[in-house]
Amino acid sequence: MNITLKQVEYFIALVGERNFGRAAAMMNISQPALSVQIKELEDRLGAQLVERQSRDVVPTPFGRMILDHCYAIQNDVRALEEAARWRGGVTGQLALGLIPTIAPYVVTDVIAALRASDLNLELQIHEGKTETLIAQLRSGVIDAAVVALPIPLAGFHFDPLFDDHFLLAGSQRRLMDVPEQVLPDQLGDAQMILLEDGHCLTDQALEVCGRDKNHAQINLGAASMATLTQLVGAGFGLTLMPEIAAPFEVSGRDAVHLRRFTGVEPKRHIGLLRRETSLDGDWGSDLSRVLSDAGQAAVARARASF
Numbered sequence: 001m002n003i004t005l006k007q008v009e010y011f012i013a014l015v016g017e018r019n020f021g022r023a024a025a026m027m028n029i030s031q032p033a034l035s036v037q038i039k040e041l042e043d044r045l046g047a048q049l050v051e052r053q054s055r056d057v058v059p060t061p062f063g064r065m066i067l068d069h070c071y072a073i074q075n076d077v078r079a080l081e082e083a084a085r086w087r088g089g090v091t092g093q094l095a096l097g098l099i100p101t102i103a104p105y106v107v108t109d110v111i112a113a114l115r116a117s118d119l120n121l122e123l124q125i126h127e128g129k130t131e132t133l134i135a136q137l138r139s140g141v142i143d144a145a146v147v148a149l150p151i152p153l154a155g156f157h158f159d160p161l162f163d164d165h166f167l168l169a170g171s172q173r174r175l176m177d178v179p180e181q182v183l184p185d186q187l188g189d190a191q192m193i194l195l196e197d198g199h200c201l202t203d204q205a206l207e208v209c210g211r212d213k214n215h216a217q218i219n220l221g222a223a224s225m226a227t228l229t230q231l232v233g234a235g236f237g238l239t240l241m242p243e244i245a246a247p248f249e250v251s252g253r254d255a256v257h258l259r260r261f262t263g264v265e266p267k268r269h270i271g272l273l274r275r276e277t278s279l280d281g282d283w284g285s286d287l288s289r290v291l292s293d294a295g296q297a298a299v300a301r302a303r304a305s306f
Contacts, residue, residue, distance in 0.1 A: 005077065007041040008070045010034055011049065015067055018057045075277045078140050094287070097126040097133040097145035101201045101225060102164075102270060105244045105302075106146075109294040117290050130200045137275060144284065146291065148200050149269040159272040159288040162295035166204075166266045167246060167306065168259045169229070170238040178238070181262045193237035195222050201242065204268050225249055232256055242268070243302045244295075250306075258306050270295060 010027055014034070017023040024034040042049050049063035059067060098107065107125060114123060126133070126142050133145040134152070146161065168178070178190060195201055222228035225245055232239050233255035241249065241258065250256045272288045 003041060003044055005073070007037050008073050010037050011041060012067070012070050012074060014038060014050065014057060015059050015063070019055075020057065075275075078275070078277060093122040093124065094144070095124045095126060095142040097128060097136060097142040097147075099130055099133065099145075099147055099200060100127055101195075101242055101245065102146055102148070103127045104225075105242075105248055106295055106298050109298050110291060113290045113294040117286075134273075137273060143274070143278065144287065145273045146270060147273050148204065149271065151200075151273065155276055157274050157276050157284070159274070159284065159292075161270050161272055161288065161292040162299055163267045164270055164299060165243040165303075166240040166261070166268070167243055168238060168261060169232050169241040169246075169250070169256055171233060171235040171255055172257050173235060174232075174238055175257050175259060178259070180259075183263060184240070184261055184266050187238065191237035193222065193228065193231055193239050195225070195228055201268075229253065229256055240266070243306070244298055245302075247302050247305045260306075
């Protein structure tokens with residue numbers, strides 16, 4: 001019996017999950033069936049791939065070497081599939097990931113831009129936190145992701161799309177305690193409320209303000225920008241709001257006021273992340289151009305509003 005691609009995928013899943021049951025559920029097969037496939041792979045290769053411990057599965061030294069080959073095979077197969085799917089230009093189905101602090105504010109523009117361009121795409125949108133999108137990108141669930149720096153770039157290619165500035169948002173009473181001319185790191189002991197841990201926007205805001213998650217005046221309590229805006233409007237604290245989100249989140253909410261920072265305004269860098277193995281052809285460059293135009297148009301409208 002020859003080694004199959006399924007066996008390669010099963011082995012990668014088993015090492016990743018470190019458990020036969022979880023790996024089997026991930027691959028949508030039964031645990032006994034997975035065990036049989038791994039055993040057949042070991043028999044074919046002539047050596048043990050994993051140590052079967054009571055509550056853990058650990059790759060053997062030989063297994064780690066084989067794992068590298070399996071990753072290479074998986075990447076080559078993805079590249080082959082993408083080359084076939086994108087032949088003759090950017091056509092077919094595109095699975096695009098976007099982080100939650102970008103998706104609601106550009107998705108309409110992105111869809112309109114794709115329809116107006118010569119990119120014949122059936123678009124699937126996947127919204128998720130950066131960590132989730134990177135995992136989906138690695139596994140091939142999505143083709144590309146719109147994310148904000150900083151991110152781990154090993155194995156990925158990043159195309160800059162646009163910059164999104166931060167505005168200081170708060171109730172009128174809260175902002176009265178802040179000097180008119182202020183830098184992000186001069187907010188003193190002002191109470192800050194941010195998105196819950198795991199959002200890249202939270203990490204960016206903390207860095208801009210020169211604080212960390214353990215600061216006494218930091219509250220990581222909101223699960224979405226909509227909730228964050230309501231809490232800010234109710235006077236629970238100040239926050240850093242992405243400029244691109246302001247027209248959507250603040251419009252019609254008289255309780256939320258915005259102020260620009262003095263001097264060079266803090267900003268985040270938004271770009272398109274792709275696997276390095278998917279760089280053959282020009283579909284990524286064409287997609288980046290369309291996304292960049294849509295994003296910059298959204299930023300321009302937001303900037304004109306405040």
